[in-house]
Amino acid sequence: MERFSSLTPVFIAIICVLIGIILKSNRKSSKKGKSETKNKSESRPWVDDDLRDSTDLHVEEEDADGDWQGLDENIAHVSFSAERYSEDEMIKRSKEFYELLNKRRSVRFISNEPVPREVINNVIKAAGTSPSGAHTEPWTFVVVQDPEVKHRIREIIEEEEEINYKKRMGDRWVNDLKRLRTNWIKVYLDTAPYLILIFKQVYGMLPNGQKKTHYYNEISVSIACGLLLAALQVR
Numbered sequence: 455m456e457r458f459s460s461l462t463p464v465f466i467a468i469i470c471v472l473i474g475i476i477l478k479s480n481r482k483s484s485k486k487g488k489s490e491t492k493n494k495s496e497s498r499p500w501v502d503d504d505l506r507d508s509t510d511l512h513v514e515e516e517d518a519d520g521d522w523q524g525l526d527e528n529i530a531h532v533s534f535s536a537e538r539y540s541e542d543e544m545i546k547r548s549k550e551f552y553e554l555l556n557k558r559r560s561v562r563f564i565s566n567e568p569v570p571r572e573v574i575n576n577v578i579k580a581a582g583t584s585p586s587g588a589h590t591e592p593w594t595f596v597v598v599q600d601p602e603v604k605h606r607i608r609e610i611i612e613e614e615e616e617i618n619y620k621k622r623m624g625d626r627w628v629n630d631l632k633r634l635r636t637n638w639i640k641v642y643l644d645t646a647p648y649l650i651l652i653f654k655q656v657y658g659m660l661p662n663g664q665k666k667t668h669y670y671n672e673i674s675v676s677i678a679c680g681l682l683l684a685a686l687q688v689r
């Protein structure tokens with residue numbers, strides 16, 4: 455009995471330490487759980503951190519996590535058919551396409567020769583075939599032909615570009631551009647028969663007036679721009 459009572463304080467100390475360890479590990483795992491939930495509600499995997507801008511953040515605030523957007527699940531899929539070619543034909547076609555695209559150049563002097571409007575429409579239709587996040591097609595193409603509107607656009611762009619070159623871009627960037635001999639003066643915005651302005655829609659509108667999330671909107675619009683450039687080569 456006496457031996458038992460002399461060990462009692464040791465047992466109590468061991469039990470206290472064990473309780474302490476258990477409590478501490480419980481607190482840690484509940485903290486981890488909370489931060490995981492927080493991260494989950496903040497995370498928007500379709501917005502690349504590098505592409506984040508104020509418009510994306512705006513959508514985040516408005517977009518209640520877990521709200522279904524009520525999109526029609528029974529929508530008919532577009533039919534798919536693919537031409538088949540022999541190996542020789544595939545090689546020939548891919549080479550020809552590469553050679554056509556390889557003729558594309560970024561130019562800063564543009565001809566004022568008229569272009570049929572139908573060509574512009576077809577080029578935009580080609581761009582509109584682009585894939586997009588969750589098939590949201592988050593783009594708007596605006597064609598401008600009116601000389602006064604083109605000139606106003608030129609003024610706005612030149613004003614912004616001058617600030618870019620002088621303040622926003624920094625010495626290294628401006629220096630890297632020297633070999634391209636670019637600056638903020640863009641005469642070609644007056645000369646070109648058409649300007650195609652491309653806007654990304656950071657969200658759409660549902661019939662009930664709620665905002666519709668446009669996943670990967672910046673990337674989707676960038677892909678559409680690539681297709682537009684390729685289509686312009688075919689003209």
Ligand SMILES: Cc1cc2nc3c(=O)[nH]c(=O)nc-3n(C[C@H](O)[C@H](O)[C@H](O)COP(=O)(O)O)c2cc1C
Nearest residue numbers: 556557558559560561562615618631634635636637
């Ligand atoms: C995202 C992006 C931004 C660009 N910005 C400009 C620009 O501000 N001004 C300009 O004159 N060219 C700009 N360019 C064109 C590049 O300078 C050009 O693509 C590059 O020099 C290669 O020439 P190439 O397009 O003839 O192959 C840009 C191209 C890309 C893809």
